[in-house]
Amino acid sequence: MGIAVLSAALLPALGAQTPPANEDESKVPPYVLPDPLVLADGRKVGDARTWKEKRRPELLRLFETHVYGRTPAGGPKRRFQVTKTDPSALGGRATRKDVAITFGDGAASRRMDLLVYVPNAPRAPVPVFLGLNFQRNDAVKWPVETIVDRGYGVASAFYGDLFPDRADGAGESVLTLFPARQGPDAWNAIGVWAWALSRALDYLETDRAVDAKRVALLGHSRLGKAALWAGAQDPRFAMVISNESGCGGAALSKRIYGETVAAITKQFPHWFCANFARYAGREAELPVDQHELLALIAPRPLYVASAVEDRWADPKGEFLAALGADPVYRRLGTDGLPAHEMPAVDQPVQGQIAYHVRSGGHDLADYDWRQYLAFADRHFPAGTAPRRR
Template identity: 50%
Template structure:
């Protein structure tokens, strides 16, 4: 493949491929029961994804400090509790921090399940609520001009609200928790210098030339687990019912966080594509070389060895999905988002099913990809939404219904 070459969107040009078997260990030992999966194959797959795709991240923060900056029980006209929490990611409280924005239903005496996800441009973009603090971190420029010299302004309030239907989530009995991904690492090649990868490195260098050093996706995933650390002590949250959600590149981060951290009860990937839920070996739409050329900071250095060598990668997306088992996982695709390979995302869910069967659970429950506008699945959910690459109200209704089935909002 010539980097930057025209992507393949023709199913007839998808090459023949053989997927690695999630139920065969690296030494050839077959996995016939949950014990072997849990003790041998699952840790082995996690290690392979670390070594070859996402890189090695710390298992925890070296010291954290939780600061509840605000807890307002009259938010959104009295319909919600708005809580804003700063998580200092080093014990010295001068290093990196992550600011959580929380909306919880106003129901006393009950811990509520919540959706947790990172946002792209700052918490203030999630809702026009004037009480939300504006991020002070580096923010990418936007077409609307709400960002000046990579700093957010009040003009950005609510600009991403369509992706976060706060009132609808609250009405269904769930809370919403979000944080800006740039709190953990700004999304540009040198952004690691401003984020947790440099701050948590012993010498501040991030060891960027090490092939297994963690990339930005792993940094974002690591931050989601730190948010979970806080949610476990928040008296308004049912920490056993935290649903992880992510869109696009942040969907990749959600999947990797869900694979590493089994505290998340449900994991949702919305159009995460290559490096996320789509099968790499199909070579359809975006490919590894495209990711490494456009976003060299997202993955570990060794991932670049697989440009145009997808078959040599020792893992594929179906095994990433399988790492969620036996927890429910949902994969959302869009019919016009061919770059993210909707069929490849469906097939990843399909080929993860053997691991779910180890637990006596049905995955998708079908073998044929659903039509546009349809959704399928039991413990592995999937839908193909009409339209383009986006996180919409239609997607959210499917996710809320799926989570209702497994967790129940009320």
């Protein structure tokens, strides 16, 4: 049956020793979050136009400079080739496509393999859940049959195709097809993984079975960081879902709770731009924090999810970041996050921003998927897509 499930639990080893973490709320230091609705010159953002034309570009530049690095414009030429099609996948309920996305030419080229499932009924182009996976395309732990039966497609690629997740992975990555990286704001693995998600969307825009204007971008853990950065940069993604993305993802850096800038940049020096490590132990000096990353997705639907036992990812910090993005969502005319206090465990709240903290530990669980499908049902109502031709 190929992939009936796509695996988030079988993560690459987290490595050796990690620095001691603060998991005591009473030891969170005082901190001040930058206001996402105040321009660099001190003026308030009073309307959607000022946000779009001035504040949003300012915040993107800050994240490029201090956290993720600059994503170069352009890039190598790319080719899409459907290498295999199975119209009777999942017991005849779906069509499976294996798509090779090739960058560059000859021996120097790089390739990302995209796995796509689309339901065989209805005949209208379908919305799709898109995300990278940890264990290659035939070992994914997404509930594909459930997703397809709800009327959604699935698209996924192995995250290591374009940047192997190692400190020395750059030499085997798609970066070899770009001009040499220079400076402490050069992009790195998370930037490449985010770029890969946009290139997957490029393919989906060519697939007539897919409604590319209704693509929900989802990522778990480190791939949640990549999903958020991709969604912040690329407004074509209609929805973004962060599942326990933690430090450098949805969790506030300035809280110094769970994984910190010092811990993550020491253990994974290849994920962020070099500038980010300069804030190890100096998080108060960061000119941005992750609530502003979430705000860059506004006004599109955003779901942030945590797990109560996943203290390393700082569930409260993830909720507070979602709450910190709320003023931007409301300034842009949506209902934002319908909660001012962190909800109880397994009690989701859903507005244009949604949040839940699930029972259990670090995983992409069936409970999470039930909430994401309900969220997509709300924002991608059936019958809104044109018929396939």
